Amino acid sequence: MSIRLGYQMPNYSYGTSVDQLFPTVAAQAREAESAGFDAVFVMDHFYQLPGIGSPDQPMLECYTTLSALSGVTERVQLSAMVTGNTYRNPTLLAKTVTTLDVVSGGRAVLGIGAGWYELEHQQLGFEFGTFAERFDRLDESLSIIVPMLRGDRPTVNGRWYRTETAMNEPRLRDDLPILLGGGGEKKTFRMAAQYAQHLNVICNPEEIPRKLEALEQRCAEVGRDRSTLETSYLVMAVIDESGDKARAARDEHLRRTGVDLSALDPERRRSVESRQFVGTPDDVAADLQERVLDKGIDGLIINLIANGHEPGIVELAGSALGRLVR
Template sequence: MSIRLGYQMPNYSYGTPVAQLFPTVVAQAREAEAAGFDAVFVMDHFYQLPGIGSPDQPMLESYTTLSALSGVTDRIQLSAMVTGNTYRNPTLLAKTVTTLDVVSGGRAVLGIGAGWYELEHQQLGFEFGTFSERFARLDESLSIIVPMLRGERPTVDGRWYRTETAMNEPRLRDDLPVLLGGGGEKKTFRMAAQYAQHLNIICNPDEIPRKLAALDERCAEVGRDRSTLETSYLVMAVVDESGDKARAARDEHMRRTGVDLAAMDPERRKSVEARQFVGTPDDVAAQLQERVLDKGVDGLIVNMIANGHQPGIIELAGSTLRTLVG
């Protein structure tokens, strides 16, 4: 597995009737594949997230969506960004992602994290627990899922989960990759070092050197060769042939979520814009090279929340960003 350039869809509010929603998703996946992206990611949520939209905005169930996308694409890898561990029993999740791998011809990636969106848990009846409890559950869950992906039959009598020689058949392969996402230098990075093939790092760009140093430490602690763990950075980009149009699209998206950049004091605006990459493809590529890739991260997972659903935008971005990551 290698994911040097991924495309994430965090948003299904395209201004279309519901009947046209999934065709718009398909069009993005196909365009990403044609543009040379390595993987396409969808959200594993049931409500839209704060900062992106209101909870009642459209949100498709992730694994149903990914399975459908497997039938309309040929090469691109398929993953949630990232699966909320709290939403599924680990044995069910192992079976689900393995089935996705079988039906897609070996293109599934298990992206997984601890879960964090309390409103979904409260309203839909999922147990939320404390921050520490969610990470303990993820650790225990991975001790079940990873062996099941590898053809082993784990027996676990844990605090959160119980299995008895759990089987997982059929499997297409025994090396289905695991991706962890997050910025936690102790818990998330330690689990990535122990279980994962890829870590997607979420942080401000100026924090990347510290994050990579912490990851080096976690790998050393578990005796892992750090070079065997691929890394990427989660990017919010707005790209257009016109830089002014890109900035206008970003501003409009933010206004829809209740954020007016023009009204912010300079320090607050700088903080909000720290993880945004906006402009022409060449502008964005230069920003990403200097602020992210030169810091030592292997690849990029990009969402283009403001205009990625518009035909041609993914191709415009991909043709330039592909050259950055090899």
């Protein structure tokens, strides 16, 4: 497994009718594959997220969507960015991602995290719990899922879950990769060091050196060579051949979510813009090289939240960014 360049779709508000929604998703996945992306990711949520849109905006169920995408692509790996552990029993999740691997011909990646969106839990009836409880549940869940993906039959009588020689058949392989996503230096990074092949780091770019130093420490604590754990950075980008058009698309997207950059004080504006990469393909590539890759991150997982659904935009991104990570 290697994901040096991934494409994430965090948004299904394309202005299309419902019958055209999945064709628009499928077109992006095919374009990402053609443009040389290693993987395609979709959200594991049931409501749209704050900061992207209102809760009632379109949100497709993750694993149904990934299975459908497996039928319209041939090469790209397929994953959630990331599965919310609280939404599924771990044995069901192991079965689900293994089935995706079988139907896709060995292209599934289990992207997983602790879960955080309280409104979904409250309204849909999922147990939310405290921050610490969610990470404890994730740890216990991984102690079940990992053996099931590897062909073992775990018996667990834990605080959160119970299994008895849990079987997981059929499997196409015993090395289905696991990706953890997050920025927690103690809990998330420790679980990544223990269980994962890939860590997607979520943070402000200036925090990357500290995050990688913490990851080095977590790997040392479990006796793992840090170089065996691939890293990537989650990027929100707006790319267009016209830099002015890209910035206008970014500003319009922010206005739709209630943020007017021109009205913010300088410190708040810098905070909002620090995790955005906006401009021409060459502008964005140079910015990512300097602020992310030169800091030691291995790869990039990019979303094009404002205009990725427009034909040709994913191709622009793949062409410019692929040169940075190969």
